[in-house]
Amino acid sequence: MKGSLHHITPFSPSLSHQKKMAKLIFLIFLCVTTLANLATSQTPLVSNFCHRAVFVENFCLKVLGSDNRSKTAKTDHDLEGITIDLGSKTVRAVINKAISLSQSAKDPNVKAAISSCLQDYNLLSLDFSSIKAAFQSGGTIGQQGADARLAVSKCNQAFGDKKLPNPLSGDNDNLLSIIQVILVNGV
Numbered sequence: 001m002k003g004s005l006h007h008i009t010p011f012s013p014s015l016s017h018q019k020k021m022a023k024l025i026f027l028i029f030l031c032v033t034t035l036a037n038l039a040t041s042q043t044p045l046v047s048n049f050c051h052r053a054v055f056v057e058n059f060c061l062k063v064l065g066s067d068n069r070s071k072t073a074k075t076d077h078d079l080e081g082i083t084i085d086l087g088s089k090t091v092r093a094v095i096n097k098a099i100s101l102s103q104s105a106k107d108p109n110v111k112a113a114i115s116s117c118l119q120d121y122n123l124l125s126l127d128f129s130s131i132k133a134a135f136q137s138g139g140t141i142g143q144q145g146a147d148a149r150l151a152v153s154k155c156n157q158a159f160g161d162k163k164l165p166n167p168l169s170g171d172n173d174n175l176l177s178i179i180q181v182i183l184v185n186g187v
Contacts, residue, residue, distance in 0.1 A: 131148065
């Protein structure tokens with residue numbers, strides 16, 4: 001249509017269509033942003049508690065965020081108790097993993113390193129019992145925390161000294177992070 005006043009091509013949508021698309025894109029963005037915030041949101045108490053553990057803040061937020069008890073915690077003391085409980089459970093899980101690895105290990109050096117770790121983890125379990133007792137009685141947890149760190153470090157050293165790959169490395173990192181959160185927030 002040569003004489004037509006309106007010339008619309010498939011590549012130039014009308015202004016009203018552009019406005020509708022912009023609104024739709026904005027609504028999608030708003031929904032995605034809201035869902036992302038809901039998935040990662042924490043109570044102010046949890047955020048403040050984890051913020052004090054600067055080097056492991058994201059770990060703390062993730063761990064406490066995955067525990068429903070954190071959502072109803074009223075005080076730092078409540079969160080500290082939850083963290084200690086999670087640490088104790090993690091130690092038990094890592095002990096079970098180490099036992100399984102020990103049973104399936106073929107290399108005698110790896111088996112010896114895992115055996116050393118099991119001894120350290122058993123001490124770590126006792127350290128967490130001491131941390132829990134001190135926490136419940138209002139005592140300090142500094143020495144027990146230092147002992148707990150040492151137990152984990154000794155396990156890492158058992159592999160490092162022999163230049164062996166450490167199948168417990170990630171677990172040990174998690175344990176050290178939990179211990180850090182407990183020590184920084186010791187209430």
